[in-house]
Amino acid sequence: MHRVTMLEGDGIGVEICASLRKVFRAAEVNIQWDIYQTGEKHFEKHGELISDDCFNSLEKNKVGIKGPMTTPIGTGFRSANVFLRKKYDLFANVRPVKSLGKIDSKFENIDITIFRENTEDLYQGIEEMEDENTAKSIKIITRKGSERIAKEAFEFAKKNNIEKVTVVTKANIMKFTDGLFLEVAREVAKNYPGIKLEEVLVDNMAMQLVMYPERYKLILTENLYGDILSDLCAGLVGGLGLIPGANIGKDIAIFEPVHGSAPDIAGKNIANPTALILSGCLMLEYLGEIEAATRIKNAVDKTLSDKNNFTRDLGGNKSTEEFTDAIISNL
Structure with missing residues (x-):
């Protein structure tokens, strides 16, 4: 029971x-x-x-x-x-x-699992008003948080015979925060030699998912990007x-x-x-x-x-x- x-x-x-x-x-x-x-x-x-x-x-x-x-x-x-x-x-x-049943959608046979870090990033809710015209939000990314979600994703890939993990960031612009998440994903990937790590920027990922979703099986990403991309993916299969x-x-x-x-x-x-x-x-x-x-x-x-x-x-x-x-x- x-x-x-x-x-x-x-x-x-x-x-x-x-x-x-x-x-x-x-x-x-x-x-x-x-x-x-x-x-x-x-x-x-x-x-x-x-x-x-x-x-x-x-x-x-x-x-x-x-x-x-x-x-x-x-x-x-x-x-x-x-x-x-x-x-x-x-x-x-x-x-x-x-993909489920015979629901009308633009694509068939979609099967994507998103691993989204769930406790950090802008969703920490660390915000303040600097003055009456300026609001500030702090983005937090830690090595510990990045490492444990990356390990979860790679373990899932290993267990389910998934050959590729796609890590999604905006590390070309946010070089410290997203850069750390990407760096840790690369480090974790070294422990799984049979699984390829693919690196995609989040804006490009949004485009790829609405054009070629069949190319992706497992997405590893940060909190905010994961929230947005999972809703996008929901639209691929019916909502x-x-x-x-x-x-x-x-x-x-x-x-x-x-x-x-x-x-x-x-x-x-x-x-x-x-x-x-x-x-x-x-x-x-x-x-x-x-x-x-x-x-x-x-x-x-x-x-x-x-x-x-x-x-x-x-x-x-x-x-x-x-x-x-x-x-x-x-x-």
Whole structure:
């Protein structure tokens, strides 16, 4: 029996978390859930995004999964996602982007995994106003942070027989920060002689991905670039509603969909739960439940191979509940 902390989040979070639990129950996955309301509504009621009880549960269970949480743009509280990553030192953000079913897209057979450093860079949130007309943000890159994400990427490549790791920086301009990240990637690569290290600048990488995405299998990059490129890659396969994510630290991991909380469709039973369900599959793999993860992923792929099952974001008309039931029927 695995005990997992679930943070339901905002907007569509409650609905898609319910879908995940329903699919896992049908798949007879042996999980006990600790479920917590979190996010904006919890903040309005209690003045905190996440309760102490939820933190205690995460620290006890060592594994969590969360729905999307709203982050105000420009003002208000900082991102709960960033806070969790910093609090628990979840240094590896892993986002697999893979073609699914028969979703219309410009490319077929996309299979890219992005390894994004998750605790440093501009996302440290070290900002200040120098004067009323000048704002400053500090970019932090360390050897330790760069080395451990590089090792994670190369170990994944080794385990999955991937012949090339593409490291993405802007080291031609930011010679100290991005230069350090690139230097460390080169050092780590020397320990994996069977795996090629390819170096690409981030602006060129954005162009390459929309022209020749089939050339790439594993991207290693910094926090900000990884966030942007993973959204770009999501567009190659049908959108953010399909992309799972994992935040992995030394002894704790939290899994989440890449997309936002979509408050405009919350409560309407039209949200696509695919990204959270696939995030749940990443969690099952992390827990060693490979067979269950494979069955659920295959059921999702089969469901999305019939356009009659598509939710509204994919051009169909299935509700969240109907889509969930279709996955269960395909288990």
